[in-house]
Amino acid sequence: xxxxxxxxxxxxxxxNYKPVLWDIDLEIPEGVLMAIVGPNGAGKSTLIKAxxxxxxxxxxxxxxxxxxxxxxxxxxxxxPQKGSVDWDFPTTALDVVLMGTxxxxxxxxxxTQKEKKAALEALEKVGMLPFKNRQxxxxxxxxxxxxxxxxxxxxxxxIYFMDEPFQGVDATTEIAIINILKELRKAGKxxxxxxxxxxxxxxxxxxxTFLNVKKIATGPVKDIFNDDNLTKTYGIxxxxxxxx
Amino acid sequence: MSSAQLEIQIIAxxxxxxxxxxxxxxxxxxxxxxxxxxxxxxxxGIVIGFFITQDLNSPLLILLAAITxxxxxxxxxxxxxxxxxxxxxxxxxxxxxxxxxxxxMIAKNANDVHLDIDAVLLGELAFAPFDRLLISGVDxxxxxxxxxxxxxxxxxxxxxxxxxxxxxxxFDKGLAASLGFSPVIIHYGLMSVSSxxxxxxxxxxxxxxxxxxxxxxxxxxxxxTTDLKKMLILSVVFGVFSAISGYxxxxxxxxxxxxxxxxxxxxxxxxxxxxxxxxxxxxxxxREKQQxxxxxxxxxxxxxxxxxxxxxxxxxxxxxxxxxxxVRSKTVLDLALKNNMIRIDNKIVSLTTKGDEFTTQAIxxxxxxxxxxxxxxxxxxxxxxx
Ligand SMILES: Nc1ncnc2c1ncn2[C@@H]1O[C@H](COP(=O)(O)OP(=O)(O)O)[C@@H](O)[C@H]1O
Ligand SMILES: [Mg+2]
Numbered sequence: 001x002x003x004x005x006x007x008x009x010x011x012x013x014x015x016n017y018k019p020v021l022w023d024i025d026l027e028i029p030e031g032v033l034m035a036i037v038g039p040n041g042a043g044k045s046t047l048i049k050a051x052x053x054x055x056x057x058x059x060x061x062x063x064x065x066x067x068x069x070x071x072x073x074x075x076x077x078x079x080p081q082k083g084s085v086d087w088d089f090p091t092t093a094l095d096v097v098l099m100g101t102x103x104x105x106x107x108x109x110x111x112t113q114k115e116k117k118a119a120l121e122a123l124e125k126v127g128m129l130p131f132k133n134r135q136x137x138x139x140x141x142x143x144x145x146x147x148x149x150x151x152x153x154x155x156x157x158x159i160y161f162m163d164e165p166f167q168g169v170d171a172t173t174e175i176a177i178i179n180i181l182k183e184l185r186k187a188g189k190x191x192x193x194x195x196x197x198x199x200x201x202x203x204x205x206x207x208x209t210f211l212n213v214k215k216i217a218t219g220p221v222k223d224i225f226n227d228d229n230l231t232k233t234y235g236i237x238x239x240x241x242x243x244x
Numbered sequence: 245m246s247s248a249q250l251e252i253q254i255i256a257x258x259x260x261x262x263x264x265x266x267x268x269x270x271x272x273x274x275x276x277x278x279x280x281x282x283x284x285x286x287x288x289g290i291v292i293g294f295f296i297t298q299d300l301n302s303p304l305l306i307l308l309a310a311i312t313x314x315x316x317x318x319x320x321x322x323x324x325x326x327x328x329x330x331x332x333x334x335x336x337x338x339x340x341x342x343x344x345x346x347x348x349m350i351a352k353n354a355n356d357v358h359l360d361i362d363a364v365l366l367g368e369l370a371f372a373p374f375d376r377l378l379i380s381g382v383d384x385x386x387x388x389x390x391x392x393x394x395x396x397x398x399x400x401x402x403x404x405x406x407x408x409x410x411x412x413x414x415f416d417k418g419l420a421a422s423l424g425f426s427p428v429i430i431h432y433g434l435m436s437v438s439s440x441x442x443x444x445x446x447x448x449x450x451x452x453x454x455x456x457x458x459x460x461x462x463x464x465x466x467x468x469t470t471d472l473k474k475m476l477i478l479s480v481v482f483g484v485f486s487a488i489s490g491y492x493x494x495x496x497x498x499x500x501x502x503x504x505x506x507x508x509x510x511x512x513x514x515x516x517x518x519x520x521x522x523x524x525x526x527x528x529x530x531r532e533k534q535q536x537x538x539x540x541x542x543x544x545x546x547x548x549x550x551x552x553x554x555x556x557x558x559x560x561x562x563x564x565x566x567x568x569x570x571v572r573s574k575t576v577l578d579l580a581l582k583n584n585m586i587r588i589d590n591k592i593v594s595l596t597t598k599g600d601e602f603t604t605q606a607i608x609x610x611x612x613x614x615x616x617x618x619x620x621x622x623x624x625x626x627x628x629x630x
Contacts, residue, residue, distance in 0.1 A: 016327045054418050085416045092470075092471075107406075110408060
């Protein structure tokens with residue numbers, strides 16, 4: 001049996017006492033490339049934030065390879081939604097990627113040549129090396145997303161959480177990103193992606209979780225990605241035959 | 245220049261530096277309003293501190309007043325968290341209440357407290373050199389110099405130690421939290437430093453100048469640089485420049501020093517706001533005009549590419565056809581010619597090889613929505629911009 005990378009039990013999360021995630025139970029096996037799908041406001045971003053300890057749940061627990069997130073921080077990398085930061089912030093592409101190394105550095109210590117080298121390699125991997133000294137507001141949406149991906153790569157984690165990495169990117173970038181994600185899976189990493197485009201789920205992912213306040217279903221794409229679950233998640237009668 | 249004059253300028257400059265550092269992060273966190281709130285709501289803290297210590301310069305008073313500042317932030321966030329009002333509304337609810345409590349406390353005890361509201365709001369820098377610090381009978385300089393100097397020293401030590409953490413949590417709170425750098429701790433650290441600086445500075449320069457010194461230099465620096473370290477340095481330079489020039493301005497006008505420094509800050513910010521090379525109003529307007537001309541140019545080139553028919557490419561027809569006024573057609577035509585994008589033979593316009601290549605690439609990028617690529621491409625092809 002494969003190991004469980006992320007285990008979530010009875011998780012309930014609320015903003016201002018209004019629950020937006022109800023009693024979620026979820027097991028994510030090691031080595032999957034998993035999409036989280038659900039309508040806007042379904043709580044997808046909230047779920048990731050709760051797993052990463054950014055939000056405190058009102059009930060339930062999360063474990064990463066059997067231990068609390070706090071103990072396993074170094075195993076996890078996170079790519080927030082692009083819109084969650086201010087791209088006018090005075091900093092360069094390279095500097096943003098370097099932020100990925102801060103976790104392993106800990107408090108007070110500064111990045112050294114070693115971290116810088118790792119950051120440059122990550123920039124190279126996402127094809128952004130020529131832009132390393134660009135101010136981040138001078139990058140296109142797709143380039144900004146690549147920078148975020150590079151920042152996660154530099155963390156060299158076992159589990160990657162990505163919140164809508166394909167949002168507002170061009171076709172070339174989308175292909176470049178998915179290829180890197182597939183490479184990560186091949187290297188045995190677990191990759192969890194909040195995804196919007198239902199059309200591409202079967203092509204990109206091997207595992208899927210349907211979420212809308214509650215967990216609707218989770219499992220291999222080939223078994224559970226069907227009209228029935230889509231209808232349960234999106235409310236309307238889903239009659240797209242996405243699968244061939 | 246007398247030693248008192250020199251001391252006033254040094255104090256004003258130290259206050260400016262001590263304010264510019266937290267101010268830079270407040271501006272980047274879009275929290276300029278909170279410094280206004282802190283500067284007013286520390287008043288009850290100062291009054292209570294004064295009752296206890298009977299000394300406006302006592303460290304205990306500074307600490308008590310700074311705690312009031314942090315309490316303000318907590319209250320604002322608490323009200324905001326109820327989700328009933330927005331942040332600026334919450335700020336507007338909290339600080340007038342605390343400030344008026346301070347005012348009432350002063351009024352009620354007017355006989356035993358020689359504190360007045362004017363002094364709190366405007367301070368009196370001119371008197372700062374008269375209140376000396378004596379250590380076993382030896383005069384070591386004005387008290388406010390020592391107070392603000394110590395606060396500045398602590399601020400710089402904290403800045404150097406936690407620069408990375410401050411930058412990360414200001415840019416990306418979510419990542420900071422997931423990496424274990426508690427944004428809450430960093431947030432309250434910054435709020436504490438801002439509060440202590442405000443209290444330490446208010447006696448010398450008053451609450452209004454403190455706010456101006458925190459926000460105006462940082463906001464001006466923000467318009468001039470795309471590097472956080474440079475932004476910090478520029479804020480400091482702007483703050484010190486305003487402090488010293490404001491001092492001499494006041495000297496010349498025989499006016500309030502704090503008022504003159506605030507005026508200098510306003511003038512400086514306005515100048516930067518207008519003339520900053522890429523983010524200033526004039527630069528932005530110029531760029532918009534340039535963009536409009538360049539879009540017209542592209543439209544024109546696409547038209548040429550789409551029409552082989554000579555009649556469509558006749559100079560006279562362009563005005564009617566693309567529906568442009570004469571001036572615009574002429575600007576666009578000139579720009580295209582200067583960039584070697586077109587050729588005109590017998591009033592018939594045609595694309596040069598370079599023009600054709602440019603247009604083809606532009607179409608590609610438009611189809612794939614890569615707007616930024618078009619900008620890069622303009623760099624490659626254009627000899628002259630619109
Ligand atoms: N900071 C917040 N305060 C209050 N409500 C929030 C906050 N963030 C998200 N919500 C609400 O929680 C719900 C889930 O949000 P989110 O997790 O962002 O959804 P998704 O990522 O699936 O679009 C939405 O109804 C949203 O309005
Ligand atoms: Mg979301």
